Amino acid sequence: MKRRPVCLVCLLLMLCIWLMDLAGFARISGNPLPESVQLYIEKHPEAVICGEVQQYQATEYSLSAYLKHVCLIVGSEQIPIKNLRVFLKSNKEFPIGTTVKISGKLEEIPEPRNPGEFDSRQFYACQKIYYFMKNGVVLAWSSKYSRYGQFMQNLKSKIMQTLDIAAKEDAGIFEAMLLGEKDNLEDEVKIRYQMAGIIHILAISGLHISVLGIGFFDLLKRAGFGNVSAGMVVLSVLLQYGILTGESVSAMRAVGMFLLAVGARIAGRTYDLLTALAVSAVLLLLDAPANLYNSGFWLSFGAVAGLGVVAPVLAGCIRRENRLVVSVMKTLVSSIAVQMTTFPIMLRIYGEISLAGFFLNLLVLPTVSVVLVSGIAAVAVGMASVSAAVYVVLPGRVLLFLYEKLCELAAGIPFCTWIAGSPELWQCAGYYVLLFLGVGILGMSRGTVTWNGATGKRAGNHAFMQEKKNHGEGKGWLRKYQLLSGISGIMLILGLGILIYHPSGNLQITCLDIGQGDCISIQLPQGQNFLIDGGSSNKKNIARYQILPFLKNRGIGVIDAILISHTDNDHISGVLELFDYMRTHLTSVRVKNLILPEWTQPDDAYQQLVDKAQAAGVNVQKGRKGEQIALGKASLRFLSPDRGTAGTDANEDGMVVELTYGGFEGLFTGDIGTETEKKLLPELEDVDFLKVGHHGSRYSTCQEFLDVVRPELAVVSCSATNTYGHPSGETIERLEDSGAKIWYTMKEGAVTAETDGKEVWVDTFVHP
Structure with missing residues (x-):
């Protein structure tokens, strides 16, 4: 560092920024605008702004413009809000450098909702953009613009x-x-x-x-x-x-x-x-x-x-x-x-x-x-x-x-x-410490190596080794070299071990936030992994942007089975997408089995699942009442459907699964309603975890059902912008009266329940 003081300055700057962010002095990882401005925008999302056009980008549905030096217009006052991306209603482009006045709805850039999901908020923060404006309408524009900026834009378009x-x-x-x-x-x-x-x-x-x-x-x-x-x-x-x-x-x-x-x-x-x-x-x-x-x-x-x-x-x-x-x-x-x-x-x-x-x-x-x-x-x-x-x-x-x-x-x-x-x-830090120590020791074992980063030329150590040999120091130096090289190799192996170490021992249930739909991951201590459903009715490409990133983030390369409660799109769209990726070799994640409810009159979506699964090399099985999957200390038991069920009512005829692990019991009810809940009462008992049926619909989770299962914690999976009124206030009131602690994916993002078979801990990806 003495020879490279700028490198030391760089490291100190990184450390200072990180410590300031942790201490709250600088909003590096969030919105740095004054709280009064953020609060005003939250209360008055319909706003008028002005800014300078920086560039345009075509999206799937509209044209978006990037503006710099943006000000929020409040009466006669102009409040700086950094840069902005505006999604315009019209496709009219203005020259680069034009100052425009636009009205629309301001929305804070969303944060990731699941482990492994791309962080759009941080991505745009690097461009000093903290809000999007939707449905932008240009109210006025200046006649002046940047001739240089427009020339560069035209040149790029021409290229x-x-x-x-x-x-x-x-x-x-x-x-x-x-x-x-x-x-x-x-x-x-x-x-x-x-x-x-x-x-x-x-x-x-x-x-x-x-x-x-x-x-x-x-x-x-x-x-x-x-x-x-x-x-x-x-x-x-x-x-x-x-x-x-x-x-x-x-x-x-x-x-x-x-x-x-x-x-x-x-x-x-x-x-x-x-x-x-x-x-x-x-x-x-x-x-x-x-x-x-x-x-x-x-x-x-x-x-x-x-x-x-x-x-x-x-x-x-x-x-x-x-x-x-x-x-x-x-x-x-x-x-x-x-x-x-x-x-x-x-x-x-x-x-x-x-x-x-x-x-x-x-x-x-x-x-x-x-x-x-x-x-x-x-x-x-x-x-x-x-x-x-x-x-x-x-x-x-x-x-x-x-x-x-x-x-x-x-x-x-x-x-x-x-x-x-x-x-x-801490694992990354440990790896780098051992890596650079190992590299330093390897460098010492080789003698002095010079390297010119610009030309790629080096002066090797073989002349050094020959000199040692000529002076009769060959054997002793060789032993020292071998010892130091061995230590270097051991350090690298230890670093890799630290990096890929994943402590196990508890069972984890994660309800992903995929909008209006269901996707539940079950990770067992022995290494088996299951998914229950995987679909959304208001989000596209959830396999690519939510499910696969989550699996990779958790180190899940093999899914032992995907269980499908029923074949509505909000439960299978991501699974169909995942099978397509597998068939075309666009993912290394592998699924061993697909378990569908045994229906005598399956619908077209059911057959589509079978076809795509088989094309992807996935074994297709049927699940019905009374069957069980033994998993060491854990087991999955099918409570529904009965043998001979038609499947004409996908919700009521759906698959219901009970998970046990030691003294822990969890219940996954798909989208069944009151009718099926009452039929299942003889099969049910007190549970610790309940995946609330039908996204919290008022036609599910009836009082008779809750009187039997009495869940300690319940998770509702739905979108904050759904048009169905989920979750119903009546259902939430019934759950609260039964003593359940309720978690919502629309509020807390992915919800993870972890248990050792006795105690249960809950963690949320988003902390409101």
Whole structure:
């Protein structure tokens, strides 16, 4: 740190921001606007604002505009509320830099509701956006605008149009790689690249900036420019490029580091990768302290730190025997170093890591520059002739086709991604301490290794080893080297053990918040995992955005069985989606069994579940009254339906399941109503946990039923904006009178009940 004081400053700044956030002095992880302003917006959501148009983005249903320098207009007063994203009623676009006055409904950006779910609030906080405005209507606008801003917007649109024509179905990938624009990138492509461990090539990174910057710098040098003039031109162009690509964290980090590299070259100073990394981090954190909790920030900086700290030490292990072998090994070492340093970050964010990525990056990374160059050349040529650009972009498209096949091949391999679960912060800290201690010891065992982060050149230790041998110290030094290398390896193994450690011993029931619907996870201490239902009537893609992230966050890679209470869409939509992902190899999560209620007259949705399950390789079984699944100390017993039940009334004929674990009993009643509840009374007894039937409908959870089951805690799963009136006030009153403590997914997010068979603890993901 003495040689790199900026690195120390960076670490101290991160620590200060974190401590200030914990102490409540800075709302880094929340809304920093004054409480009086927040309270006013909460009471008066229908508002009028004014702000400056920054950019536009097309959504599925409307056009949205990003505004900066936004003020809330209250009478004659204008109250600053930072930046804003407005969803407009009309599709009319105004020039960039135009000041607009808009009326609409302000809504605070929602926070995640389930473990593993994407944090939109934190994502937008990094852009200083804390509210959305829905149904925006433009009331007035200025005639003045930014000619430079509009030029950049037109240039970006022109580039995207050129790529759309020249690259055709691959245009979305080129736009993501060159412009950081991912709106036109197909979801399937993103999922496949993530599973294959090469999704990083779809973001603006140091590799992209290096290809653009160094290539342009060398071109100017050949044209007769000096170091200073060429450097100044490149610096200017890259700054504009950073603005053109939306100023993402990874793009601005890469641009900042490259500017420092070129600046050092102009000034005749030595470029230090770690110092440049620290300077970029300090600038980004000072601009937006919320970046401290930004996953993109940590992934981008973690990858470069791996190249600057871990890779040099590992590179010292390479023997200089064959240039080709050394080149391949250096690529492998870089890939391993990046994986080692970003491993906890990836698990913390996604709960999984691609095992295939270790090998696919060896094939992909050396060729990505060809894709980039072909895309850049196609854009340049396309400005004059789009028909010629079709041929220029062809080499890149061929490589993208090969990448796609590699991704499909990797996805077809069982467990191509390892679902290890999301570690706690203390586990990440423990891993990094042991990793860097191990790397430091390995470096000591190898002697002195030098590494130039800009050129990638190193001075190996083999000359050092030969010198030791010549002086007769070979055997003793070799033993010391082997001892230190062994200690280093043990530290790394211990670090991995700490990172993936998940203490077990209790049974966990988690009711996910998936809107108006049901999805319940049951995790047993012995390692078995079950889902009861999985669907929503007011949310789309819940398998992708809620169910799968939750499973990965908890380290659940295999589901022993999914139990379906009945076939209404709000109980099966996510399950159908999950089976589609399994069939097309877009997830590593596997389901062993699907258990459906045994009906003699199943509906079309029932048959659709069977077909999709079988296509995904899932065994289909039927559940009926009297059957039981023994699970060690736990068991699942089916209380309904009876043999011969038709299934014509999906709710009343649905599956009812009782869970026992030691002295604990839980009851899951689907959407049954009073009629079925009364039929089940002889089978029922006092329970500790009740998943309230039919989302708290007044036609369920009758008094006679409650008099028998007398739940200690009850969970209601429904949406805060549902149109059915769930939960009914009558039902809630009956539950309260019975002595039950009630939890609501619409208020507390995911609700988890944990038990050791005697005591029960409840935790909520959202703490009101």
